Amino acid sequence: MPPESQIPIASRDMARRFAVWLRLFYGTTFGLGGTYLPFFPVWLKAVGIDPSWIGMIAAAPPVTRFTVLPFITGLAERRQSVRGAMIATAFATAVGFTLVGTQHQPLLVFLLFAVTACVWTPMVPLTDAYALRGVARYGLNYGPLRLWGSVAFILGALACGVLVDIIAARHLIWVIAGMAGLGAVIGLGLQPLDQPKAAPTPLQPAGALLRDPGFVAIILASALIQGSHAAYYAFGSITWQASGLSGLTIAGLWALGVIAEIVVFALSPRFTLAPSLLVVIGALSGVVRWTLTAQEPPIAVLALVQLTHGLTFGLTQVGTMSLLVYRVPGHVMARGQGYLAACGGIVASSASILSGAVYARYGQGVYYVMAAMALSGAIVMWLARHRLADHPQSVASGG
Structure with missing residues (x-):
């Protein structure tokens, strides 16, 4: 640029x-x-x-x-x-x-x-x-x-x-x-x-997107990492309320996560790592976050854990969008986003149903399942990183 x-x-x-x-x-x-x-x-x-x-x-x-x-x-x-x-x-x-x-x-x-x-x-x-x-x-x-x-x-x-x-x-x-x-x-x-x-590595028209292993790896890794938030979205507030936290405290914990996400988005132009590595970092942060959450930490630790939302959600989102800019031609970008949303919807809804069954029996143990999902997303992206052959800051450079 x-x-x-x-x-x-x-x-x-x-x-x-x-x-x-x-x-x-x-x-x-x-x-x-x-x-x-x-x-x-x-x-x-x-x-x-x-x-x-x-x-x-x-x-x-x-x-x-x-x-x-x-x-x-x-x-x-x-x-x-x-x-x-x-x-x-x-x-x-x-x-x-x-x-x-x-x-x-x-x-x-x-x-x-x-x-x-x-x-x-x-x-x-x-x-x-x-x-x-x-x-x-x-x-x-x-x-x-x-x-x-x-x-x-x-x-x-x-x-x-x-x-x-x-x-x-x-x-x-x-x-x-x-x-x-x-x-x-x-x-x-x-x-x-x-x-x-034109994208630097143009694909065939839209139908070829789902036949491209790199694109499939991007949307699958994103779906697994973002889907690992399912138990948090469904049961986070319920668990905190049951542990005696006030409504204001619960609202504050949610706000901490979104504030961290905003900070990551604001700082993203300065990131120099390849987008695939940003996604891997986001996924591994999810493994740490959900493992710690499963321990039912005290409020001070929980507040720090909530700040990792900037990595588990925000950094994953930045890395995913950067990969799509590089991987998907502009004329099929909307369809690529549709496939990303569809894959994410399937995984998230399935994870929500699974987390409900696990939470009913094991309580906070459900977060170990979420940690496993995040780890799976990290593995998918790590294995695909050479195939993607991405470049640092492709979002900033416009591809």
Whole structure:
């Protein structure tokens, strides 16, 4: 990448506009997640939905990640309109949550939310595909762009803690729908991208992605490492609450993890190790993290353990995206992101089911299973590192 002074002023201005609107869109997309996670189940309960239906309704997004999502990302690429798909899914998501809010009958809520999930879950992989195309086009860094999603997630979750004491629970759905609507409006400002530069090691058209061992290794390793968070996401708060930690302390522990993730994203332009090694480090950090968590450490140690989320999630994400920029041609990046999300969805949902069965019998021992998953991801990436033949900072250099 040439020094900024050697980049034409017009291109620099376009890069800045691209970065500003992408940060805003990342913010609203993940801010929606930050309001949805704590608000939506509370709203369902407030309008009289019983727990069995709540469980079925909440299962809709994970299922769409490995069923509908890859078809939508593939369709966006065939029509050569990733940006258009981002805007369309953002508006459809806003309309979907609004319609969900008008219903209180379990079956109707389930059906409307299932349809909403079909257009909502592709938003993140589409946005990542758009981001990586811009990274390659303008020579930007992925981490500093993506960190605004994590910042917004924290702010959204904190806002939930304030609003839940101010407005009636049956009105919480409008906070979610409002955030979705804000994201749709911001999406209109997203900048069209020129045709991306050719990848240094071009593959055959999209169908060849799943026949490429290097690509399969990337998405499998990522799925195993990120999927190793399943027990933490499902039972972390439950375990801490049972051990006597207050709600504020539990919220603080979650926030520590996301703050560490933000720091890693912010510092990622300075990383000089090959992306495959970043993924391996993230995986081995997961082995340490989950092994320590299984010991039920005291709060002071647990706080330090939570900081490793920056490595187990953040560093793995940075390394994975860097590998995809180098490995996947820009014209099939959305489909590559779809396959990544689908693989991750299958592994994560399977890990959640497995962790539920293991936790019921062995309690904190479930984290040893998560450590084994992270180790498996490290092995997959380590064995594939020579095949990938990646280069340091491929995200920064645009491939």
